[in-house]
Amino acid sequence: MQGNPKFMQMAIDLAVENVDSGQGGPFGAVIVRSGEVIATGVNRVTTNHDPTAHAEICAIREACSRLGDFQLVGCTIYTSCEPCPMCLAAIYWARCEAVFFGATAAEAADAGFDDAFLYDELKRGHADRTIATSRLLGPEAMATFNAWRQFAARVQY
Numbered sequence: 001m002q003g004n005p006k007f008m009q010m011a012i013d014l015a016v017e018n019v020d021s022g023q024g025g026p027f028g029a030v031i032v033r034s035g036e037v038i039a040t041g042v043n044r045v046t047t048n049h050d051p052t053a054h055a056e057i058c059a060i061r062e063a064c065s066r067l068g069d070f071q072l073v074g075c076t077i078y079t080s081c082e083p084c085p086m087c088l089a090a091i092y093w094a095r096c097e098a099v100f101f102g103a104t105a106a107e108a109a110d111a112g113f114d115d116a117f118l119y120d121e122l123k124r125g126h127a128d129r130t131i132a133t134s135r136l137l138g139p140e141a142m143a144t145f146n147a148w149r150q151f152a153a154r155v156q157y
Contacts, residue, residue: 003100007032007078010040012102015055015080018042026111027055029079031063031072031096038075039063055079056087060094070157071095081108084115085122093157 007030014028025043032038041059045051056079063072072094081103083091091099105115126133148154 001076001098003076003078003098004032004035007037007076008080008100008102010037011055011078011080014040014042018055023047024053025113027080029055029059029077031059031075031077033072033075038072039066052086054084054087056083057090060090064094073097076100081105081113085118 011028011030014030015026016028018024018028019026023042023044024047025045027043029041030037031040039059039062041055041057041062043055044053044058047053056077059077060072063075064070075094075096076098077091077096078100079087079102082101082105083099084105088099108114109116121129121131126135
């Protein structure tokens with residue numbers, strides 16, 4: 001699949017405008033389906049006081065809202081920088097068809113946005129992570145999945 005430079009430039013321009021306006025970090029994203037822009041997003045982490053308000057997440061939220069669906073099948077996301085682990089996971093959960101990025105994760109790290117530690121954390125066992133991670137009430141938590149299995153109106157995803 002070949003990306004469209006027009007949409008990548010749009011994501012880059014959004015990122016630069018976001019910095020210039022003082023509204024957030026240097027990240028922009030554009031979601032496209034059938035050649036039409038469905039949604040855009042910029043980094044709003046510091047503005048919204050929300051560590052999940054990355055450009056890709058903001059764009060995904062807007063696109064899903066506009067389309068009235070939790071999946072973005074047939075959509076392509078253009079992002080000014082290689083997605084972090086959180087954004088990449090969201091892109092996969094949204095079922096986007098393709099991802100095109102501008103700057104690399106290494107280039108982001110050089111600018112002070114280093115997410116390499118997250119990739120390292122995901123490879124570690126629970127006991128070895130830098131944030132204490134332990135299972136608690138595992139058997140009792142199975143009630144959630146039992147309720148889901150019995151819920152007749154569930155929507156699979």
